[in-house]
Amino acid sequence: MSVIRVVSPGLQTTVQDLGRFGWAHFGISASGAADAFALRAGNLLVGNAENAAAIEMTLMGAAFEFESDTVIALTGSDFAAGIPLWAPIEMKAGQTLRCGPSQSGARCYLCVRGGLAVPKVMGSASTHVITSVGGRPLRTGDLIPIGNESIRRPRSAPKTVPPLNDGALRVTDGPQAGNFGDDLYRGPYTVSEESNRMGLRLRGQAIASAAGQMLTEGAPLGALQVPPDGQPIILFVEHQTTGGYPKPANVISADFRRLGQLRPRDQVTFERVTIEQALRLLQQQEQWLYGL
Amino acid sequence: MTIRPASDRSLHVVFGDRISAESYATVTRLTHGLTGAREVLNLHPAYTSVLIDFDPRRYTHERIEALVHACLETPAPPEPEPRHIEIGVEFGGDCGPDLADVAQHTGLSSDAVIERFTAAVYEVYFVGFSTCFPYLGGLPPELATPRLSGPRKHVPEGSVAIGGQQAGVYPLASPGGWRLIGRTRLRLFDPQSVPPPLLRMGDRVRFLPESPR
Numbered sequence: 192m193s194v195i196r197v198v199s200p201g202l203q204t205t206v207q208d209l210g211r212f213g214w215a216h217f218g219i220s221a222s223g224a225a226d227a228f229a230l231r232a233g234n235l236l237v238g239n240a241e242n243a244a245a246i247e248m249t250l251m252g253a254a255f256e257f258e259s260d261t262v263i264a265l266t267g268s269d270f271a272a273g274i275p276l277w278a279p280i281e282m283k284a285g286q287t288l289r290c291g292p293s294q295s296g297a298r299c300y301l302c303v304r305g306g307l308a309v310p311k312v313m314g315s316a317s318t319h320v321i322t323s324v325g326g327r328p329l330r331t332g333d334l335i336p337i338g339n340e341s342i343r344r345p346r347s348a349p350k351t352v353p354p355l356n357d358g359a360l361r362v363t364d365g366p367q368a369g370n371f372g373d374d375l376y377r378g379p380y381t382v383s384e385e386s387n388r389m390g391l392r393l394r395g396q397a398i399a400s401a402a403g404q405m406l407t408e409g410a411p412l413g414a415l416q417v418p419p420d421g422q423p424i425i426l427f428v429e430h431q432t433t434g435g436y437p438k439p440a441n442v443i444s445a446d447f448r449r450l451g452q453l454r455p456r457d458q459v460t461f462e463r464v465t466i467e468q469a470l471r472l473l474q475q476q477e478q479w480l481y482g483l
Numbered sequence: 484m485t486i487r488p489a490s491d492r493s494l495h496v497v498f499g500d501r502i503s504a505e506s507y508a509t510v511t512r513l514t515h516g517l518t519g520a521r522e523v524l525n526l527h528p529a530y531t532s533v534l535i536d537f538d539p540r541r542y543t544h545e546r547i548e549a550l551v552h553a554c555l556e557t558p559a560p561p562e563p564e565p566r567h568i569e570i571g572v573e574f575g576g577d578c579g580p581d582l583a584d585v586a587q588h589t590g591l592s593s594d595a596v597i598e599r600f601t602a603a604v605y606e607v608y609f610v611g612f613s614t615c616f617p618y619l620g621g622l623p624p625e626l627a628t629p630r631l632s633g634p635r636k637h638v639p640e641g642s643v644a645i646g647g648q649q650a651g652v653y654p655l656a657s658p659g660g661w662r663l664i665g666r667t668r669l670r671l672f673d674p675q676s677v678p679p680p681l682l683r684m685g686d687r688v689r690f691l692p693e694s695p696r
Contacts (some may be wrong), residue, residue: 409527409534433611
């Protein structure tokens, strides 16, 4: 079996697929790629099923040596690797791919034809960094076996890639929207350095809410929760499965891609949309993937 | 019962705003009934509610809502026999830095707090929070103690705690605002085992006092 050797690990480089579902009632959130759109596109480009395990890099990229000829694709943000993004690329045996610091957003994905043959835990290869379910971030010297799970020929590179939404983050009303005024929509908020795959902590004008205790309840991906200090937190892929802070809004699925690319110090504003609008926007995004 | 979208990919089903045996029975029934349903990605049961995640590319909120009604209209299957789990705890000292505060708040001696805490049988209402935290019902009402005014930055793994009228055990070191009365050496969370949490919804739990090692 052919392997990829980790020459340098970057800042936080993990194996991810589309997540581990069916375990939230055991207290374990899905995890999975922070920018699932980029991971899916990369897998489709190299001829894999869209859920194949691939590598997620964060802010500062890693370097990898390929033991044999391999078809790869880099998607997501530009990590100055010196090869075209969003395109299948042939790497030769012995060749090293060096990714550097991000030139755009927070994450870059390395998808490999055949997928990564890492063991699945509870049905998924994804790393849940905070709990170590599914493994740990990669280190220098790690050997990652390449699988043989490709399902078709690599695709040709698309002419255009749908741009990231760089306007307001779009949200639908959360379960406690009625307890909040319009503070959230006055923005802007700055992504704090304390953000991670569990949550994006925002700093800005405190959000006031009507007083009142609430019972702990389930918390979905992308929920904005507002603790007593009024500084919102967006629950992200390794989020807590339940929470007791009120949730005025929830980021729409079509903008999860943008969440995965937000970096510390980026600024965001929010715009309210309906569920119907949110689903239409998701459908538009899916159309492009279906075309690959 | 109220049913409404919590997001474009989840439905929130709520059975009232007060903890009661009746609403909790509905929570367990819906959770068991929907476990394994192909339309459902994840279930998040809590005291009086269940959050249901689904794939919005394949299913609609209406479809999931119909599933909820169908599940609650079928006669409830017999409850599975609960599992009984005993947890050894070293109380007080470095393991339970808030035991004295709990004693002071409740007007009991530390020994009396331990005695009453270990006499009770707890039920795991649900498992959640940051990771695999068991929310335990069944705390003797006289032991209820408010949470700390601000959370601790670091609560050690295995800490046994009281938060208001609830009890819980921290499966991993994490921040937390509950009152720490003891600590167990039993590992509640093992990422290598499947599924990793020792305590699951519906389990019955007893705490046994252990002497310091």
